[in-house]
Amino acid sequence: MVANTAAVKTGKGSNSLTVTDERTGKTFSIPIVNNSISATAFKQMKAPRANDEREENETERGLRVSDKGFLNTAVISSSITYIDGDAGVLRYRGYPIEQLAQNSSFLEVAYLLIYGDLPTRKNLETFEHEVMHHTIVHSDAETLFRSFRYNAHPMSILSSAFSAIGSFYEEANPSLQGQNLYTKTDPKSLANMDKQIYRLIGKAITLAAMAYRVRQGRSFVTPPLGMSYTGSFLYQLDRAGEERYKPSPVLERALDVLFILHADHELNASSTTVLQTGSSLVDPYSAVAAGCASLYGPLHGGANEAVIRMLIAIGSPANVPAYIEAVKRREKVLSGFGHRIYKTSDPRSFIIRNIADEVFAVTGKDELLDTAMALHAVAMKDEYFISRKLAPNVDFWSGLIYRAMGFPMDFFPVLFAVPRVVGWLAHWRQMMHQQGGVKIWRPRQLYVGPGKRDYLPIYKRLEETNLDPKSTPIAVPHSGQSKRSELAEYVGKGKSKL
Known part of the structure; x- marks a missing residue:
C-alpha cells in the first residue's frame, strides 16, 4: 500500500486520516482519536494476491501493521503515568x-x-x-x-x-x-x-x-x-x-x-x-x-x-x-x-x-x-x-x-x-x-518462513554442509559422570529408531 493522500480534517468535522490504497484504488477514512488511529482499521484494506506473491502474506485478509519492539504502538488507554x-x-x-x-x-x-x-x-x-x-x-x-x-x-x-x-x-x-x-x-x-x-x-x-x-x-x-x-x-x-x-x-x-x-x-x-x-x-x-x-x-x-x-x-x-x-x-x-x-x-x-x-x-x-x-x-x-x-x-x-x-x-x-x-x-x-x-x-506476526513442504522420511534426507550455526544443534562437551556413562553399556543405549 502507498498512501498518496493523507489529510487530517479539523474544525467542525471529525478528525480523520484519509488513505488511498494504490493496489485497488480504494480510499479509506480512519478516525483519529487522542492522536491515534486503530491498527485494526487497516484490516479492511484488502487486495487480491499477486500471481508471484506468497499465500502466507494473507493479502486478501487485510493489511497488518509491523512494529518491531512496539516503537509506536499503543496497546492500552491509561491515566496513570505521563512521559x-x-x-x-x-x-x-x-x-x-x-x-x-x-x-x-x-x-x-x-x-x-x-x-x-x-x-x-x-x-x-x-x-x-x-x-x-x-x-x-x-x-x-x-x-x-x-x-x-x-x-x-x-x-x-x-x-x-x-x-x-x-x-x-x-x-x-x-x-x-x-x-x-x-x-x-x-x-x-x-x-x-x-x-x-x-x-x-x-x-x-x-x-x-x-x-x-x-x-x-x-x-x-x-x-x-x-x-x-x-x-x-x-x-x-x-x-x-x-x-x-x-x-x-x-x-x-x-x-x-x-x-x-x-x-x-x-x-x-x-x-x-x-x-x-x-x-x-x-x-x-x-x-x-x-x-x-x-x-x-x-x-x-x-x-x-x-x-x-x-x-x-x-x-x-x-x-x-x-x-x-x-x-x-x-x-x-x-x-x-x-x-x-x-x-x-x-x-x-x-x-x-x-x-x-x-x-x-x-x-x-x-x-x-x-x-x-x-x-x-x-x-x-x-x-x-x-x-x-x-x-x-x-x-x-x-x-x-x-x-x-x-x-x-x-x-x-x-x-x-x-x-x-x-x-x-x-x-x-x-x-x-x-x-x-x-x-x-x-x-x-509476519510469517516469512518456508511455504508448504511435504514430509520426507529420515533416510531420504540429505546431509547438508556449511549450515548456519543457528539452524543446527551444537553438541555439548561432556566430562565426569556424563563421559563415563557415554562409555558404558546399558539396555536402551543407542540411536533413535526413526
Missing part, C-alpha cells in the same frame, strides 16, 4: 515527579498510582495500615527460600517467591473462583482485589529481605511494627538481634525517594509483561512474578549494575578520556547514558544526584564517584554525546547509591522490582476495570 521524552517530563497521575519526590512518601505515591488521587489523611492511614499488616508471610515460605542454592540470584528467588505465595490464597485465583473475579466492580470484588494489592505490596519487602538473608545464611526477621515501608525493609535486611534496632533515617529516606522514582514508568518491558500475562485473567501473583522475570533482564533491571561494572572497568578518572574514545569507536558501551524514551535528560537523574550527596555524607564517598564525575563531565561536553542526546539516566546514579549503602550488585534489580510492584499493580488494576472488558493480548 514527555523530548522535554524530560515524568508525571504520576498528573503530579510532577519532582514534587512527589520532595514532599511525598512511597506509600502515599503508591496510593496515588493505584487509586488515582492523593489520599486524605484517613485513607492514607487505612492504606498504610493494611499494607504494613500484610508484610508477614506464611511460615511455609521459609521452606521455599531454604530450598535455593546459596549462590542463587536474588531475582530468581524473588520471581519464584511471588509465584509461590499466590498458591497460598485460594480466594485470589480466578482459575478457582471464576474468570470474572477481578473484572467485576461490585464491593465484594473490589475488596478482594484490594486485599491482594495490600498483600503484594506488603510482602514485596519481606520476600526481598528473605532473598537477601538466605544468601548470607542468616535467619529471617519478622517484619516490625510501627516503621515506615522502607524502614521496615532495612530492618528486615539488617537486624541481627540488636535491641531497639533502628535503620539510619538518611538511608531510609533515600531509599524511600528511590522507591518513588522507580514506582512506575509507563509501559516499560516489565509493566507490559504484567499486562500481557494479566490479560489471560491469571491471578496477580503470577502476573507480578512474570514482571520480575522481565525486569531481571540486563536491558531493563540490570542497567544500574552495568554502570558499576563499567566504572570498575574504567578504573580511575585518568582513564576516562580513553574510554570515551573507545565508546565512539563502538569498542565499548557507555552504560547509564541515554534512554529509550527520554531524548533529553532523565528527570529522575537530577533528583537522584541530590540524594546521592546526602547518602555519601553519611556513608563516605564511594571510590568510584570520582570516576563517575569525570565520565559525566566529559560526556556532557562532548559533541558526540550531545548530538545523540545521551544524557545521564536514572541508572547512572542509583547504582552508586546502592553500592554506597552496601548492597551487592546482584541485589540492585531487587531494589528496582520492589517499588515497581506498585506500578505493575496499578496498570493491572486499571486493565481489569477498563471499558469494554479485558481482551487477551494476541499480537500478529
Whole structure:
C-alpha cells in the first residue's frame, strides 16, 4: 500500500486520516482519536494476491501493521503515568515527579498510582495500615527460600517467591473462583482485589529481605511494627538481634525517594509483561512474578549494575578520556547514558544526584564517584554525546547509591522490582476495570518462513554442509559422570529408531 493522500480534517468535522490504497484504488477514512488511529482499521484494506506473491502474506485478509519492539504502538488507554521524552517530563497521575519526590512518601505515591488521587489523611492511614499488616508471610515460605542454592540470584528467588505465595490464597485465583473475579466492580470484588494489592505490596519487602538473608545464611526477621515501608525493609535486611534496632533515617529516606522514582514508568518491558500475562485473567501473583522475570533482564533491571561494572572497568578518572574514545569507536558501551524514551535528560537523574550527596555524607564517598564525575563531565561536553542526546539516566546514579549503602550488585534489580510492584499493580488494576472488558493480548506476526513442504522420511534426507550455526544443534562437551556413562553399556543405549 502507498498512501498518496493523507489529510487530517479539523474544525467542525471529525478528525480523520484519509488513505488511498494504490493496489485497488480504494480510499479509506480512519478516525483519529487522542492522536491515534486503530491498527485494526487497516484490516479492511484488502487486495487480491499477486500471481508471484506468497499465500502466507494473507493479502486478501487485510493489511497488518509491523512494529518491531512496539516503537509506536499503543496497546492500552491509561491515566496513570505521563512521559514527555523530548522535554524530560515524568508525571504520576498528573503530579510532577519532582514534587512527589520532595514532599511525598512511597506509600502515599503508591496510593496515588493505584487509586488515582492523593489520599486524605484517613485513607492514607487505612492504606498504610493494611499494607504494613500484610508484610508477614506464611511460615511455609521459609521452606521455599531454604530450598535455593546459596549462590542463587536474588531475582530468581524473588520471581519464584511471588509465584509461590499466590498458591497460598485460594480466594485470589480466578482459575478457582471464576474468570470474572477481578473484572467485576461490585464491593465484594473490589475488596478482594484490594486485599491482594495490600498483600503484594506488603510482602514485596519481606520476600526481598528473605532473598537477601538466605544468601548470607542468616535467619529471617519478622517484619516490625510501627516503621515506615522502607524502614521496615532495612530492618528486615539488617537486624541481627540488636535491641531497639533502628535503620539510619538518611538511608531510609533515600531509599524511600528511590522507591518513588522507580514506582512506575509507563509501559516499560516489565509493566507490559504484567499486562500481557494479566490479560489471560491469571491471578496477580503470577502476573507480578512474570514482571520480575522481565525486569531481571540486563536491558531493563540490570542497567544500574552495568554502570558499576563499567566504572570498575574504567578504573580511575585518568582513564576516562580513553574510554570515551573507545565508546565512539563502538569498542565499548557507555552504560547509564541515554534512554529509550527520554531524548533529553532523565528527570529522575537530577533528583537522584541530590540524594546521592546526602547518602555519601553519611556513608563516605564511594571510590568510584570520582570516576563517575569525570565520565559525566566529559560526556556532557562532548559533541558526540550531545548530538545523540545521551544524557545521564536514572541508572547512572542509583547504582552508586546502592553500592554506597552496601548492597551487592546482584541485589540492585531487587531494589528496582520492589517499588515497581506498585506500578505493575496499578496498570493491572486499571486493565481489569477498563471499558469494554479485558481482551487477551494476541499480537500478529509476519510469517516469512518456508511455504508448504511435504514430509520426507529420515533416510531420504540429505546431509547438508556449511549450515548456519543457528539452524543446527551444537553438541555439548561432556566430562565426569556424563563421559563415563557415554562409555558404558546399558539396555536402551543407542540411536533413535526413526
